[in-house]
Amino acid sequence: MKTEQETEQTAGRPSGLCGGLRERKKRRTRDALVRAALELFVAKGYERTTVDEIADAVDVSQRTFFRYFSNKEEVAFALQELIETRFLTEVRARPAGEPPMPALRRAVTKAWLTIDEEMKAVAPPQLHMRMYQIIESTPALLAVHLRRQQETEERIAQEIARREGLDIDADPRPRVLVAAFAGAMRVAGKVWGEGDDWTSDAMRKLSDRYLAALEPALAQNWRTPSGN
Amino acid sequence: MKTEQETEQTAGRPSGLCGGLRERKKRRTRDALVRAALELFVAKGYERTTVDEIADAVDVSQRTFFRYFSNKEEVAFALQELIETRFLTEVRARPAGEPPMPALRRAVTKAWLTIDEEMKAVAPPQLHMRMYQIIESTPALLAVHLRRQQETEERIAQEIARREGLDIDADPRPRVLVAAFAGAMRVAGKVWGEGDDWTSDAMRKLSDRYLAALEPALAQNWRTPSGN
DNA sequence: GGAGATTATGGCAGTGGCTGACAATTGACA
DNA sequence: TGTCAATTGTCAGCCACTGCCATAATCTCC
Numbered sequence: 001m002k003t004e005q006e007t008e009q010t011a012g013r014p015s016g017l018c019g020g021l022r023e024r025k026k027r028r029t030r031d032a033l034v035r036a037a038l039e040l041f042v043a044k045g046y047e048r049t050t051v052d053e054i055a056d057a058v059d060v061s062q063r064t065f066f067r068y069f070s071n072k073e074e075v076a077f078a079l080q081e082l083i084e085t086r087f088l089t090e091v092r093a094r095p096a097g098e099p100p101m102p103a104l105r106r107a108v109t110k111a112w113l114t115i116d117e118e119m120k121a122v123a124p125p126q127l128h129m130r131m132y133q134i135i136e137s138t139p140a141l142l143a144v145h146l147r148r149q150q151e152t153e154e155r156i157a158q159e160i161a162r163r164e165g166l167d168i169d170a171d172p173r174p175r176v177l178v179a180a181f182a183g184a185m186r187v188a189g190k191v192w193g194e195g196d197d198w199t200s201d202a203m204r205k206l207s208d209r210y211l212a213a214l215e216p217a218l219a220q221n222w223r224t225p226s227g228n
Numbered sequence: 229m230k231t232e233q234e235t236e237q238t239a240g241r242p243s244g245l246c247g248g249l250r251e252r253k254k255r256r257t258r259d260a261l262v263r264a265a266l267e268l269f270v271a272k273g274y275e276r277t278t279v280d281e282i283a284d285a286v287d288v289s290q291r292t293f294f295r296y297f298s299n300k301e302e303v304a305f306a307l308q309e310l311i312e313t314r315f316l317t318e319v320r321a322r323p324a325g326e327p328p329m330p331a332l333r334r335a336v337t338k339a340w341l342t343i344d345e346e347m348k349a350v351a352p353p354q355l356h357m358r359m360y361q362i363i364e365s366t367p368a369l370l371a372v373h374l375r376r377q378q379e380t381e382e383r384i385a386q387e388i389a390r391r392e393g394l395d396i397d398a399d400p401r402p403r404v405l406v407a408a409f410a411g412a413m414r415v416a417g418k419v420w421g422e423g424d425d426w427t428s429d430a431m432r433k434l435s436d437r438y439l440a441a442l443e444p445a446l447a448q449n450w451r452t453p454s455g456n
Numbered sequence: 457g458g459a460g461a462t463t464a465t466g467g468c469a470g471t472g473g474c475t476g477a478c479a480a481t482t483g484a485c486a
Numbered sequence: 487t488g489t490c491a492a493t494t495g496t497c498a499g500c501c502a503c504t505g506c507c508a509t510a511a512t513c514t515c516c
Binding site for chain 3: 020052066071
Binding site for chain 2: 099102142144172175176182187
């Protein structure tokens, strides 16, 4: 028999309060693995860190590591997982009458209001931020990152189609809107990671700026200066 | 034992004709490796095909395979490489005065006019198409595919910025436009791969449709039916 | 056409990611 | 306390990938 291990994503609750000893222990090992991995990745780089080193740092076997994470990449995406989940939740919470684009923009703004707090549960924010830079600069991780984002895109597009009562395969607008939106967000995220202000407030401002640039960018005439 | 396919690709290729024996031989092994890899991937799936099998099929050592391709993934992207190069060339060839979005749209249309011919040089179109489906459905390949696309995006954005005389780091529009454009194209490509009409003509029509949906998708009001 | 410099290739040993199988251990619960 | 199920460690093994060195093929120049 299999125990479901997706149960513990209850946000905002400190680890170790719920469930029996067995589950608490599992959560602790998992968090410890993430933390050790992030520290090692930041210290030595992703490729120069071996799974054995991560496992040794937490004093478990390599085999156990692979029981918690299906591969070495996955352990690097703790923060991303959080962001994606949070954003999706906020989109689902938008009022039904709201048009698609404003709904997405407000969802992203609201999501970033709470992400700060949540990520502290596993590792210090500084660590997450450095990890984000490593993801952007390590080809293998960047590739996985983009794939994960695309999976989120699809879920969001489905939610938008549902809200608007559209057949997602017949009307191109849900997927195209979300693709454009995600593209602008990706550019914003990249600039954020390369800059020096790693507050969530800075991220919100960048999102706004790049999303606002979407319509002017599609316009024919670029002669009017804008954007900065 | 030895697979000899020296005859076909020397016909219409500038690259197959020039150079000494050494270079021609190198090109032949490379093409043979691509072809053998595609056939094996299509027949058995990407993950169930080992590099040893590909090398054996062409009668070279595994070590030689890795001298031609830096990893197993790379050999799967022959067609994509072609498309990206072609598209980039067409963008660079657009007249200077043309606004960014029309330039991109016309570049993609022109690119697909010649891709058919070019890809036949290495393997039959059918094989490339099946490979494309495998890329879209194999997580490891999809991830690499998206990263490659993003690299192309960056190059195109730089070209757009250059054309418009803008500083790409100061004005968000070049990257945002290209991100939105690429997003719509990606959705179109996915639909193309899932459909049954694999002509480049079909791809051009899908591109048109999804790019046309970009502006309506960003608009506030979706109540007016459109797109299909 | 042959000597010598270049370059492609093969073989081999070794590392690291990842998996299946099985046995030992630990927590849950009657 | 004893039984049952979940968790873990150990071990053997596959596969992607790399460095190293010897060999064989091509190229260059006389």
